[in-house]
Amino acid sequence: MLNRVSERFSKVVQRFLPDAFVIAVLMTLFVFVLAIIVTPTDPLELFQSYGDGFWTYLAFTMQMVLLLMTGMVLASVPFIRKGLEALSAKANTANKAYLYTFLITSAAYYINWGLAVIVGAIVAREVGKRNQNAHFPLLVACAYAPTALYTAGLSSSIGLTVATKDHFLADVMGVIPTSDTIFHPGTILILITLVITMPIFILFMAPKKNIIPYTPKEKEQQPIKTEKEEEKTFATSLENTPILGILIGLVGLIYTILQLGKGTDLNLNLINILFLSLGLMFHRSLNQYGKAFQEAAGSISPIILQFPFYAGIIALLGSSGLADIIIKGMISISSTESFGVITYWTAGLVNLLAPSGGGQWALQGPLSVPAGMELGVDPGVIAMVVGWGDAWTNLIQPFWALPILSIVGLHIRHIMGYCILLAIWIGIVSSILIYFVY
Template sequence: MEAITNLSVRMVQRYLPSAFVLAVILTAIVFVLGMTVSGQSPVAMAGYWGDGFSKLFKFGMQMVLVLLTGYVLALTPAVQSMLTGLTRHTSTPRQALVLTIVVSFVCYYLNWGFGMVAGAILAREMGRRVAVHFPLIVAAAYGGELVRGPSSSIPLVIATPDHFMEDAIGIVPVSETLYSGWNIALTITLLVLLVIFFLLQKQPERIVRLDDSGDDRPDTQADATAGHSPAERIENSRWPTLFLGLLAAAYLIAQVVNQGFSINLNTIILIFLALGLILHRNSVAYLKATEKAVTAARGIIVQFPLYAGIAGMMTNSGLVTQFSEAIIAIATPGSFPLLTFLSAGLVNFFIPSGGGQWAIQGPIMMEAAAALGADPAQTIMAFTWGDGWTNQIQPFWALPLLGVAGLSARDIMGYLLVWLLISGAAIAGTFMLLAAFG
């Protein structure tokens, strides 16, 4: 295992381009496939790309704000003290890896947006305190991203009355998907495998340490210019950020009282925003932290529209439909969930958006499942796991974590490529057992 991982790390570091260049390469591949496989003209493919380019503007802004508000919250004195307490008794790389994996995995399970920021911040704190190979612990923090928990949109949509596919497949309750016995067992198995895999990794002789300049520590010193003018006294006063933070908190409390507790991206942003505003000492400190966080978000800002363009070409050229129909043609009722998992994983590499991929590919696969007599709940979860599986080697979803960690995709993808194979075997094996034993 160590030899395989070392080979993977060396190959990735040598040949994997930057996340931005990879997005451009994927764009070119889909552009060519649209012309050669779907028979589209270059003008048509360019049009599909342009039509899709702006589709992720809203989602991209949400992701920027998740990262920004989460990072700013992490720079508050209160959170830094909490991280210090959490890591105080962690003194060895093995302890650091286990704690980072378990905490990150649980956070990802509860909500992927929360897990993304929490895992990155914890890995960074571990890198600061423990002599651990920093790319290794960042990869370990990201490894749990594939888990499918209560915030997984596809099973939740299918369990909701009046969903857009109800006439074809009916309502499939989450007790048969997310909270089925086999899915819970698979989730626990993946956590155990993730811990074992990273504990088996040997620290290199020359470890890469966190490049810690100390500039992400909270500023607790009084501003030397405070009090020189009314404007400066207001800027260094506690009340502007406290008022805005309490306003956001009041809105969240009212939402819970009136509509019940529900976590989505907008909720996470508001929670992070409220806590960050309340816990920073004034607007000057908050904006200084924001300035540091904006740099970490640059990859999201530039690359999300590129993947929206890829999705536009994949969808409008008919490539997704053709690929899905080719899978259906060779499927049997028993093999269909497994093939759904593999096909969703492949398409996800080009359309790394679960909701967008489900809207395009989901109806085709579910109609085929009904025609074949395949289990709908298993098919739904196969699609859901496939959508998360190849995120391990798709830098799109790693961008927020990499931004906080200050690393590039090639620093962690060697480890994650091997983890992709291990986790894929576990997930595929589960669907094979379900097909064999029902």
């Protein structure tokens, strides 16, 4: 029955869901109107705060872009790409196709969500090529679904932020080690439960008819001149030698090892320099690395375009007091036992308007942390339930699906019906677990 429901629901979503950029603009206008109606803020102040907020998160945006791009470029290293293609060849039935895509991408999301974007896209595409019985939109949804798990992974933006020295809430909650956030027993239990139940739910959604197989993208890239085709000069020798990439990559790798040796927790900057360094070492030359980085940039462009709009929304939510009203209203009905679940739901709601783990933490953290600590809730748990809520509704907020969709050549409306149904399941399971294990 679930596969019939998912098929009909997917058709409805495809008919009515607009482009992600249109959604970003509609969200902006919605928050403007809501702030004017619900709060006493002067409309001119809203315009001022929106314009100021447009550029507030430039540094964080750059961190996120680098996190995504360095992960994507690392996954495009030839031996890594060939390994993913070899794994994809094992998915010789439709059910195996969905399971392989989900599980491989989940492992990549645990390591780094930037890496996972390209891993998911490559695996979905390669599995789709080899298995015409698999429904390709659902296959791509399988590659995107593990975004709901990323907050428990090594690139968790909130988990790494609170582990960073002098983070903006350090005076309130201190520096929280990753043992209290992403490596907390409750976090690991939730992660394992979702990794087991999500693919089962996906298999129940899989359509039995009207299968849409993989079709290659129409866009054909111009062939790039290889090293052998270029005139060999001193300049081209420098560009194509592997030695420079290995040397400069070693510098970054040694720095990372030294920092970890000093007891520094993983944070956004360390992960960025680690993946940048590994990519430089594994690609055959600086020229090849530069081309891979340039290719990755095309998939990131929708995020670069839309992030300032969501930064503006975050500023509106903060300056108007609208975020305070939402978050304080939810906190006011919380008890020590229910605080985690209610904060999770609140984070899921706020994420629909502001799809950025770091940006959302900037909004929700200053309100949730003091309130939760007053009730006796561990600050690391507070950070994680906000993170789980943020990751949960990523399946409904299409912003972070844009790079994968760009690579595989689909539109957000092709996968969102499946993602919404999966988000409902995740919300139920996570709410129960958060109540009992944190």
